[in-house]
Amino acid sequence: MIKFVILDVYPAKKHRLIKDTAGGYGTGNDFGNTLFSKLLNVYVEGNIGMPSIEVMIISSILKKNHEVHYTRNLNDENISTCDYVILPSSIIAHETELHTLSKLENKKVFITGIFATIMKEKYLKKNSLVVKNESDTFFYNLNKNDKINKEFLDNLFLNKDSIDDFYTPVSLDDFPYPDWGDYSKKYPLRNNFFSLNQKIAIPLLGTRGCPYSCFFYCTYPLQQGRKVRARSVENIINEIKYWQKELGTNKFVFRDPVFSINRKHTIEFCNEVIKQKLNITFMVETHLNNLDDEMIKLLKAAGLRLVYVGVESSNHVVLKDMKRFTVEHDKQYKVIKKCEDAGIKVKTMFIIGNPEDTKETIIQSIEYSKYLPSLYSQFSVFTPYPGTPVYNDYKDLISDKKLENFNQYNLVFKHKNLSKKNINDLKSLAYFKFYFNFKKVIEVLKYFIKSKYEKADQRLG
Ligand code: SF4
Known part of the structure; x- marks a missing residue:
């Protein structure tokens, strides 16, 4: 041995x-x-x-x-x-x-x-x-x-x-399930953004790969390729049942780059969860374009409670430069509202310090994040990663030589319109403005209190 x-x-x-x-x-x-x-x-x-x-x-x-x-x-x-x-x-x-x-x-x-x-x-x-x-x-x-x-x-x-x-x-499907059993005995394996209960949140992988056009700055296609590969629904369901039995949890976090990219696969998965009465709660990251009325209803019935969606910026010039495929503002609002009304909490993800950003476009994005009816928002910083196609345009502009600082929350290159301090101030402002208002604080508290007493959690408690 x-x-x-x-x-x-x-x-x-x-x-x-x-x-x-x-x-x-x-x-x-x-x-x-x-x-x-x-x-x-x-x-x-x-x-x-x-x-x-x-x-x-x-x-x-x-x-x-x-x-x-x-x-x-x-x-x-x-x-x-x-x-x-x-x-x-x-x-x-x-x-x-x-x-x-x-x-x-x-x-x-x-x-x-x-x-x-x-x-x-x-x-x-x-x-x-x-x-x-x-x-x-x-x-x-x-x-x-x-x-x-x-x-x-x-x-x-x-x-x-x-x-x-x-x-x-x-x-x-050939891989064994990840070794969460022993890991979770020594280290916390939680995700309390989608429920305050302290249950273990098991990370799951349904698919690997992402074919979208933002690959030129994104690292997921580098890691997993641009072709989507999926596990069979049966294999995912068996893993869910395994962790329910082994660790007594019903909380799962899908780590697919774009969950529901394969509509047929997602529908099959949700139907199976419902049919087998698995009583799970889960969170995913996906593209707003993949969420329509039918999908929202089905995902909610299967146990989806939190969805991360990329918005990146509210400004079309900034988005076009990033080659970001997106949906119109009206549609963004409607889809997010439908999710929230259905009981699926939404976390919008913005990127600040994009190549064409100015202070004004970032402030527009912060205001837009407040306008959108999502419970949470995240503001990270545009990072030209070594290995991605966009890195070639930035390699001579890199201002931070320590790669550990490429953490998606720092400005690491000489931006044509913004300094490092501008970005730090705007990032802090974004979090403060989004979360620190009375209405939002009450909403978040209400959601946390409700999630703590979810029936399904009690059943598996
Ligand atoms: S959709 Fe998401 S995972 Fe896919 S390339 Fe774009 S940013 Fe990366």
Whole structure:
């Protein structure tokens, strides 16, 4: 039996850091410097968190025949006695990961995650092996071919190019369920934005891939490709039932880049949840264009309680420059209102500091966020990520050399109209203006109190 340690390291920050978001590059939710923003940082940091699904799938694959420990601590005693370390990469912990790697000179280290694929030259050392693209596929193929033994793995570290033989595409149904059981005994696995109850919120993957036109600045297509691949409905339903039984939770978070992109698949999934009376609550991220009357009704009946939708900006010039495919303002308002009226809470997602943004366009977007009838809103900062097509236009304008600061909440390049301070002030203003008004505070409180006493939660309590 081989002993693996998954060493998932993060820099010390006073806000949430999560590696699964932004297509595996990760995000760091730093809402700003005002008192209100700092309170929001503390709330989100303590109540919403999860590691990368990919690495939890790897953990399950390896655990079939071997010993696996997950830790966030470089001094964990299991490291000195393990055979191999697995280090998940990201942009938001990049320098910390490199420092950690330098402390593991006596260990053989697999580096996983799309960011290491993109920045291979930074992560590839004498003692490391960069597992490219979807690293769960690589470990799945190794296991399937009976190659997880010391002799074979040690040889991979000597002949690093030979790992290319283990990337045969895999059906998503072939993967075991991610290793949330052991993880949730040690770390919080919650998402309290869609219900205040402290139940574990299981991250689920229904599909991978996104074909939309915003790929030129987005990292999801880098990680998962532009072709949509779906798990079978049966496989997803079985996973839901498994976690209901194992962990006694009915709370699920779909991590698909665009849930309901495949309408037929979504309808089939909802109908099955309803038919089998699964009594779940779940949240998704999707495009407003995918939500019509029929879909809203069906999703609500299946248990959808919170939906994240990208609005990005209220300004058409800004959106056109971003090649963002969007729906008209009237339609945005109507769809969000229908969701909220049906009991599905909406979180609108805006990006500030887009290439064509000015102070005025950002203030317009903040006002527009207040006009839209959503319960929540999020304001992140346009980030030209290494590896995306847009990066070539910005690589000479990058003003922040520390990649850990590319957390989607900082301005990292010289913007033609806005300074770093402008962006920080506008970000804090956006959160303050959106949330800090009497009506919104009452709405949020009412929703939280109601969600705490949801019948379905009590049934599974
Ligand atoms: S819709 Fe656009 S922003 Fe969202 S995952 Fe797809 S490419 Fe990325």
